[in-house]
Amino acid sequence: xxxxxxxxxxxxxxxxxxxxxxxxENMHADVQAIGxxxxxxxxxxxxxxxxxxxxxxxxxxCLPEFVDVEIEGKTRTAVKLVVELRHxxxxxxxxxxxxSE
Amino acid sequence: xxxxxxxxxxxxxxxxxxxxxxxxENMHADVQAIGxxxxxxxxxxxxxxxxxxxxxxxxxxCLPEFVDVEIEGKTRTAVKLVVELRHxxxxxxxxxxxxSE
Numbered sequence: 001x002x003x004x005x006x007x008x009x010x011x012x013x014x015x016x017x018x019x020x021x022x023x024x025e026n027m028h029a030d031v032q033a034i035g036x037x038x039x040x041x042x043x044x045x046x047x048x049x050x051x052x053x054x055x056x057x058x059x060x061x062c063l064p065e066f067v068d069v070e071i072e073g074k075t076r077t078a079v080k081l082v083v084e085l086r087h088x089x090x091x092x093x094x095x096x097x098x099x100s101e
Numbered sequence: 102x103x104x105x106x107x108x109x110x111x112x113x114x115x116x117x118x119x120x121x122x123x124x125x126e127n128m129h130a131d132v133q134a135i136g137x138x139x140x141x142x143x144x145x146x147x148x149x150x151x152x153x154x155x156x157x158x159x160x161x162x163c164l165p166e167f168v169d170v171e172i173e174g175k176t177r178t179a180v181k182l183v184v185e186l187r188h189x190x191x192x193x194x195x196x197x198x199x200x201s202e
Binding site (some may be wrong): 008035036037039040043044046047050061062063064065066079081086087 | 137163167
């Protein structure tokens with residue numbers, strides 16, 4: 001599953017749509033941001049995505065953590081925002097149609 | 102219960118301590134930030150506070166939302182980060198002193 005990388009110039013609504021899309025597919029989305037502007041855009045996008053997903057009946061939560069990422073040979077600390085169902089144990093398969101790889 | 106107001110110059114560790122303290126008292130903490138720098142500090146503080154509270158046996162999640170706040174007569178949009186137990190229904194009274202094992 002791809003990480004959704006957010007920058008300070010990312011459009012909130014576009015990121016929110018990406019989060020909701022990845023979440024619907026995987027019941028999980030990882031959002032990564034480096035720097036204050038990027039973290040702010042990411043959080044605003046998660047507010048919107050939570051609204052979209054609530055309309056689909058999903059209560060999602062945000063689990064922020066630090067991760068070290070390597071960019072051009074340098075290690076930087078990013079904020080990873082994991083978007084998950086609040087109660088994953090109660091989740092129902094939304095559309096059980098998985099193809100085998 | 103007081104809202105923990107974070108600015109772009111707030112110290113992450115101080116905010117994290119405040120969040121953990123308010124949470125332990127109320128099983129809930131509201132963190133408010135206006136602007137990218139403040140949201141970034143707030144999220145970093147929540148990463149730390151999640152770690153502190155995990156050591157106490159609390160799995161907390163972050164629920165971001167928008168709120169309108171009035172500042173000097175003007176309405177501004179703030180980000181409110183609600184910190185709650187992931188599974189509040191399973192919560193046990195923290196003061197419930199356990200017998201020795």
